[in-house]
Amino acid sequence: MxxxxxxxxxxxGLLLFVVxxxxxxxxxxxxxxxxxxxxxxxxxxxxxxxxxxxxGALVSFGHAMFFGLGGYTVGIIAYHTASGEPxxxxxxxxxxxxxxxxxLLICAxxxxxxxALCLKTSNVQFIMITLxxxxxxxxxxxxxxxxxxxxxxxxxxxxxxxxxxLSRPRAFYFLCLALLVAWTSMCVSVVNSRFGLVLxxxxxxxxxxxxxxxxxxxxxxxxxxxxxxxTGLAGVLWANYARxxxxxxxxWSKSGxxxxxxxxxxxxxxxxxxxxxxxxxxxxxxxxxxxxxxxxVMGPILTLVALIGRRGMxxxxxxxxxx
Amino acid sequence: MTxxxxxxxxxAVLAVRDLRKSFGAxxxxxxxxxxxxxxxxxxxxxxxxxxxxxxxTQICGELTPDAGRVLFEGDDVTQxxxxxxxxxxxxxxxQITQLCPDFTALExxxxxxxxxHGGSFDMLSNPRRNAVNGKAARDWLALVGLTERGDIRxxxxxxxxRRQIEIAVALARQPKILLLDEPxxxxxxxxxxxMIGLLKSLKRRYAILLVEHDMDAVFALADRVSVLVYxxxxxxxxxxxxxxxPDVRAAYLGEEKAC
Numbered sequence: 001m002x003x004x005x006x007x008x009x010x011x012x013g014l015l016l017f018v019v020x021x022x023x024x025x026x027x028x029x030x031x032x033x034x035x036x037x038x039x040x041x042x043x044x045x046x047x048x049x050x051x052x053x054x055x056g057a058l059v060s061f062g063h064a065m066f067f068g069l070g071g072y073t074v075g076i077i078a079y080h081t082a083s084g085e086p087x088x089x090x091x092x093x094x095x096x097x098x099x100x101x102x103x104l105l106i107c108a109x110x111x112x113x114x115x116a117l118c119l120k121t122s123n124v125q126f127i128m129i130t131l132x133x134x135x136x137x138x139x140x141x142x143x144x145x146x147x148x149x150x151x152x153x154x155x156x157x158x159x160x161x162x163x164x165x166l167s168r169p170r171a172f173y174f175l176c177l178a179l180l181v182a183w184t185s186m187c188v189s190v191v192n193s194r195f196g197l198v199l200x201x202x203x204x205x206x207x208x209x210x211x212x213x214x215x216x217x218x219x220x221x222x223x224x225x226x227x228x229x230x231t232g233l234a235g236v237l238w239a240n241y242a243r244x245x246x247x248x249x250x251x252w253s254k255s256g257x258x259x260x261x262x263x264x265x266x267x268x269x270x271x272x273x274x275x276x277x278x279x280x281x282x283x284x285x286x287x288x289x290x291x292x293x294x295x296x297v298m299g300p301i302l303t304l305v306a307l308i309g310r311r312g313m314x315x316x317x318x319x320x321x322x323x
Numbered sequence: 324m325t326x327x328x329x330x331x332x333x334x335a336v337l338a339v340r341d342l343r344k345s346f347g348a349x350x351x352x353x354x355x356x357x358x359x360x361x362x363x364x365x366x367x368x369x370x371x372x373x374x375x376x377x378x379x380t381q382i383c384g385e386l387t388p389d390a391g392r393v394l395f396e397g398d399d400v401t402q403x404x405x406x407x408x409x410x411x412x413x414x415x416x417x418q419i420t421q422l423c424p425d426f427t428a429l430e431x432x433x434x435x436x437x438x439x440h441g442g443s444f445d446m447l448s449n450p451r452r453n454a455v456n457g458k459a460a461r462d463w464l465a466l467v468g469l470t471e472r473g474d475i476r477x478x479x480x481x482x483x484x485r486r487q488i489e490i491a492v493a494l495a496r497q498p499k500i501l502l503l504d505e506p507x508x509x510x511x512x513x514x515x516x517x518m519i520g521l522l523k524s525l526k527r528r529y530a531i532l533l534v535e536h537d538m539d540a541v542f543a544l545a546d547r548v549s550v551l552v553y554x555x556x557x558x559x560x561x562x563x564x565x566x567x568x569p570d571v572r573a574a575y576l577g578e579e580k581a582c
Binding site for chain 2: 195196201209215
């Protein structure tokens, strides 16, 4: 019964995302499509964070660094492509099929190094050290005067894909939707796999897992890297969506926002954070149109959700974790 | 299960040699020497605070001793980390049950079966849907007498059932030796009786080091008994020898009655 209900809810959610562009057209509100695109992009980051936060209990308070890194890779390559200044002897490229995998690769390598260092700690120390690395990335981005420093970097155009004109909002929207669906499916597979079983066992009882012969670090590190790549993908999409990257993408407040979204949607549910993103961003849009102090309203809402239960929205609807 | 586990084979699966561990001025493990032979059930008894759990954590590798050696099948594993010792064949249960509370009983056992594949990063196939795994897990569950309880989350199981599941989890990893840290702790009389029956059925098939407070259980099960007092093994012998040894009676059995 519950499983069916969950299946129906997911199908309905997907249907809702599919009809948004048409609804935006009919209602004559193009800003609706823009809002939905933002939701899709943030949802990819939220699902990625949930993979380590919900299933691994690794509270990364620095995930925005990968969001920023993915975005800046796109931005910096675009800058060099447009200006004609070579980047390490490379004249740059506008092809998404070159730039995007490169950005994800950079995120993966960076996450492997940062993760290997951070995962030597746990609990509060882990939170603090991920935050420290994110702040480092943030200040490095601020100090990049060539790339706009504090003000960030404007992109002349979106990256190009064969057969799909990304400069058309609707095409870009459906690409984001397809990527969200693909990424979420992959994360579901990871969670249900042998790898996911071990990752969740490490969360529940590390002693038990170790005494069954499981070495924690490789599993946690792999999950950290996967999560970082997903967040990097969100950053890549964001840079293309906004055609603008700023150091704020890697700010600690952005990391906090990701955590808030995951908690709001439901830790360890994967689909919950997608719903959480939709509610968070829609509320942000709504409240900020009333007052610039929208956090005064948002804060108590988040506090309430955290107090009522760590299961979030998905937990209340579907009952518990998606273990 | 195979012939080499028969008791007549007297080689030690586990040997502890002159093990020493101190925390500040407190010597928790004081030159402990101990053997567990193939197929033997060796019980470790001692009053509270004697250092039984400290000894077990050093044997399984969670704690590094200050001096001395731990030998597993003749190889020195003193510097080998806990996860690698588990891979060599050291299975254990804990004084305070260590299971995955959000997983069902079956999932816990499947985890143990899957853990045999060490570092494999399979991210595609679902081990819960693997028919071979499922069958094996249900067999282990049946062995501990909980066939009906497989699909219930561990957090919803009774304390005694969790203790039994923990043994099934340890067995599913196919260990060569079992370290059981007070498997009867917190159990009612009926549960204790069924646990003793279970341990009896495992005797001879595995080398077992049993840490236990319950004297009836120890005397019913053990081949040999070592008595640990203030970190030191004061006596090792058969059940009858231990029962009649004056020092042991003074140091432990008398104290036990006083509690």
